[in-house]
Amino acid sequence: MSDIVRPYGDTTGDGMVQLSFTLPIAHDKRAEGAALQLAGKMGMDPAMLVHAKQMGDGFTFFVVYGRVNHLVDTSKVEVVERDFPLLSAKEVNALVKRGLRRKLSVVGACIGTDAHTVGIDAILNVKGIAGEKGLEYYRELKVTNLGAQVTVPELVAAAQRERADAVLVSQVVTQRDAHLHNTREMSAAFREALPADKRPLLVVGGPRFDESMAGELGVDRIFGRGTTPGEVASYLVHELVQP
Amino acid sequence: MAKLDLDPALVSRARELARRAGQPVVDLARSHTTVSVERAVLRLAGVTGADPDGIPWVNRLVDAVVDEVGLEHGVALPVFDALAREGLPAGDLTLLAQKAAAGSVRFGVPTGKAATAARKVASKATGAGLKAIDRRRAERDRLIKRFGDPKQRPWIYLIVATGDIYEDIPQAQAAARAGADVIAVIRSTGQSLLDYVPEGPTREGFAGTYATQENFRLMRAALDESSRELKRYVRLTNYASGLCMPEMATLAGLERLDMMLNDSMYGILFRDINPIRTFVDQRFSRQVHARAGIIINTGEDNYLTTADAVDEAHTVTVSQLLNEFFAHEAGLANWQLGLGHAFEINPEVPESFRLELAHALLARELFPDAPLKWMPPTKHMTGDVFRGNLLDGFFNLAGAMTGQGILLVGMMTEAVVTPWLSDRDIALQNVRYVLGAAGGLHEDFVPAPGGFIQQRANLVLAEAVRLLEKIEGDTLLQAIAEGTFGIMKRPADRGKGLAGVAKHADDYFNPATELLEAS
Numbered sequence: 133m134s135d136i137v138r139p140y141g142d143t144t145g146d147g148m149v150q151l152s153f154t155l156p157i158a159h160d161k162r163a164e165g166a167a168l169q170l171a172g173k174m175g176m177d178p179a180m181l182v183h184a185k186q187m188g189d190g191f192t193f194f195v196v197y198g199r200v201n202h203l204v205d206t207s208k209v210e211v212v213e214r215d216f217p218l219l220s221a222k223e224v225n226a227l228v229k230r231g232l233r234r235k236l237s238v239v240g241a242c243i244g245t246d247a248h249t250v251g252i253d254a255i256l257n258v259k260g261i262a263g264e265k266g267l268e269y270y271r272e273l274k275v276t277n278l279g280a281q282v283t284v285p286e287l288v289a290a291a292q293r294e295r296a297d298a299v300l301v302s303q304v305v306t307q308r309d310a311h312l313h314n315t316r317e318m319s320a321a322f323r324e325a326l327p328a329d330k331r332p333l334l335v336v337g338g339p340r341f342d343e344s345m346a347g348e349l350g351v352d353r354i355f356g357r358g359t360t361p362g363e364v365a366s367y368l369v370h371e372l373v374q375p
Numbered sequence: 376m377a378k379l380d381l382d383p384a385l386v387s388r389a390r391e392l393a394r395r396a397g398q399p400v401v402d403l404a405r406s407h408t409t410v411s412v413e414r415a416v417l418r419l420a421g422v423t424g425a426d427p428d429g430i431p432w433v434n435r436l437v438d439a440v441v442d443e444v445g446l447e448h449g450v451a452l453p454v455f456d457a458l459a460r461e462g463l464p465a466g467d468l469t470l471l472a473q474k475a476a477a478g479s480v481r482f483g484v485p486t487g488k489a490a491t492a493a494r495k496v497a498s499k500a501t502g503a504g505l506k507a508i509d510r511r512r513a514e515r516d517r518l519i520k521r522f523g524d525p526k527q528r529p530w531i532y533l534i535v536a537t538g539d540i541y542e543d544i545p546q547a548q549a550a551a552r553a554g555a556d557v558i559a560v561i562r563s564t565g566q567s568l569l570d571y572v573p574e575g576p577t578r579e580g581f582a583g584t585y586a587t588q589e590n591f592r593l594m595r596a597a598l599d600e601s602s603r604e605l606k607r608y609v610r611l612t613n614y615a616s617g618l619c620m621p622e623m624a625t626l627a628g629l630e631r632l633d634m635m636l637n638d639s640m641y642g643i644l645f646r647d648i649n650p651i652r653t654f655v656d657q658r659f660s661r662q663v664h665a666r667a668g669i670i671i672n673t674g675e676d677n678y679l680t681t682a683d684a685v686d687e688a689h690t691v692t693v694s695q696l697l698n699e700f701f702a703h704e705a706g707l708a709n710w711q712l713g714l715g716h717a718f719e720i721n722p723e724v725p726e727s728f729r730l731e732l733a734h735a736l737l738a739r740e741l742f743p744d745a746p747l748k749w750m751p752p753t754k755h756m757t758g759d760v761f762r763g764n765l766l767d768g769f770f771n772l773a774g775a776m777t778g779q780g781i782l783l784v785g786m787m788t789e790a791v792v793t794p795w796l797s798d799r800d801i802a803l804q805n806v807r808y809v810l811g812a813a814g815g816l817h818e819d820f821v822p823a824p825g826g827f828i829q830q831r832a833n834l835v836l837a838e839a840v841r842l843l844e845k846i847e848g849d850t851l852l853q854a855i856a857e858g859t860f861g862i863m864k865r866p867a868d869r870g871k872g873l874a875g876v877a878k879h880a881d882d883y884f885n886p887a888t889e890l891l892e893a894s
Binding site for chain 2 (some may be wrong): 145152193279310
């Protein structure tokens with residue numbers, strides 16, 4: 133099986149893709165030509181304009197179908213693969229009990245101005261997400277959920293008070309890269325407040341993070357969209373509990 | 376209409392239980408005040424503007440009074456007493472605030488003749504603020520008469536959220552032209568936890584635009600222009616929530632906003648604001664909304680984003696009943712109750728659409744005269760925009776079939792990006808198609824007697840009554856502390872803003888509340 137693939141429309145190798153976008157111009161023949169020009173520059177050839185509709189005064193929405201000539205080499209794709217075994221809640225509890233001989237303390241929060249607790253709650257609340265229970269459900273984890281709009285100093289203080297083994301931070305708002313600024317601020321504060329051997333494991337999550345940026349942001353791990361509580365719990369055990 | 380064969384005795388029992396569960400909270404609200412209530416009083420009395428650091432003069436003045444005499448007497452008497460002693464006219468409260476901030480004014484609680492005099496001037500000054508709100512309400516009535524209401528129900532409600540009021544304005548006007556009847560300007564993330572209202576026009580917000588009096592004024596003026604152009608009155612919505620709820624309500628009244636998000640428990644559950652602070656602020660803000668002719672939008676949809684929409688459906692009903700009780704108690708009429716609920720059942724659940732219809736119709740029948748606010752799917756929007764658009768279509772259809780009053784337009788790019796121009800256009804096309812094709816379907820849609828929808832609605836009502844019985848027995852504050860709503864546990868002695876709460880002293884005086892309750 134070759135590592136080289138092309139997009140698939142209805143025939144192997146046809147390279148067909150669909151694209152939609154808006155141009156800030158009124159709809160006329162010229163606008164349609166402009167849309168095709170953009171599609172062409174993006175590598176769609178031939179490009180078919182299948183839909184154009186003016187919105188408001190000076191904007192037109194386009195849908196373009198067409199063929200691209202680019203090849204994708206799947207052997208050269210770089211992703212962060214899960215590098216720890218996925219455990220059940222029972223296994224997590226057993227490993228913590230045996231390996232740590234105390235409860236594993238987890239402190240979670242939404243930091244900065246972000247008020248969207250959806251992410252952290254999905255991971256921490258008993259309710260969990262998609263039928264999978266959150267970390268509060270794990271008998272051997274002690275979870276402190278600080279909720280929304282927690283300041284970085286508050287988070288550091290809570291982590292110290294709770295003797296946190298891990299700090300979980302979720303960031304949903306991404307305007308002006310707020311999620312990146314907040315994460316850097318948070319990791320810097322922990323570096324400043326605690327020596328390396330006393331520092332909790334720093335984990336951030338959110339739908340718009342790039343999972344490969346952990347080093348750059350000064351955290352131990354980044355979890356992207358679709359992460360489940362079980363994955364987070366398994367990761368914590370993998371990092372924090374000696375087998 | 377009676378499409379669900381609800382047991383009228385059970386419905387009355389639910390209302391009676393909500394009344395009994397809510398009454399202790401009302402008593403609590405009547406016997407406490409907060410810094411934000413007091414600041415709202417001063418705003419009504421005409422204090423405007425902010426110091427060079429952007430801290431409003433109302434904050435400076437209330438802080439100065441609290442430092443010297445505490446919060447428990449209310450600020451009106453100490454402030455108007457100081458005004459008289461300083462020999463300043465009633466119109467110069469802002470000057471007094473500036474002097475107080477500089478530390479050159481002393482405050483005390485007046486007694487005897489001085490108290491009588493201060494009371495009189497305070498009532499007159501806050502009364503002038505309420506009259507200004509009355510004028511704005513009359514102006515709205517005139518404009519609605521001139522331009523007309525939207526032709527269809529539900530009203531189409533669209534959100535703008537650029538962070539920059541000068542970007543919001545053209546977007547809001549474009550949205551109105553494209554069919555929006557109501558424009559909501561989303562607030563900057565984090566504003567709910569600011570203990571002051573920012574001043575002036577603002578261009579820097581996160582995921583929304585700061586709510587300020589000047590931003591309110593600019594947007595209302597722009598939508599008045601749109602109303603003239605479109606020959607229908609375009610309504611404006613903002614938020615009376617967070618730590619400054621009473622002030623937001625006051626500013627909304629003064630700037631003729633038409634709807635305000637205003638939920639009795641949202642701040643407690645989702646922003647971890649102290650429960651007592653919230654209930655005190657709530658009552659005052661609702662009294663102002665009642666006076667200003669503002670339609671409130673409650674936040675029950677939020678429970679379903681954290682809790683399961685099937686298992687916890689009855690908590691929505693319970694919250695609606697509580698919101699209704701608190702609203703009526705504060706003087707709001709049924710036409711002002713935009714009680715919330717949402718299309719948040721997991722689409723993978725069998726018969727999810729029939730369940731949605733049952734829940735939506737239950738709200739419709741329990742509150743026949745309220746303009747229910749129907750909120751689109753968010754929790755199960757995955758980034759698959761095509762599926763999202765289909766889900767939004769079903770949401771719109773459920774709205775049409777169950778006669779909802781206000782329909783918040785769902786975006787297929789929910790959970791992906793803040794809506795693009797094209798997302799909004801596609802979303803409105805979806806709404807227009809459904810309302811055009813099936814707008815009157817609620818007339819024909821009568822669930823089969825004893826069938827799935829009727830059974831489900833009756834079950835949810837029965838569960839709601841059971842929960843209300845428990846809440847009434849344990850008290851509402853206890854239920855909130857235990858995480859009954861939206862699974863958030865919020866004890867009454869914790870949460871943000873608790874420091875700004877005080878129990879009334881025997882001589883507590885609030886001219887605004889007196890006037891609001893007399894009307």
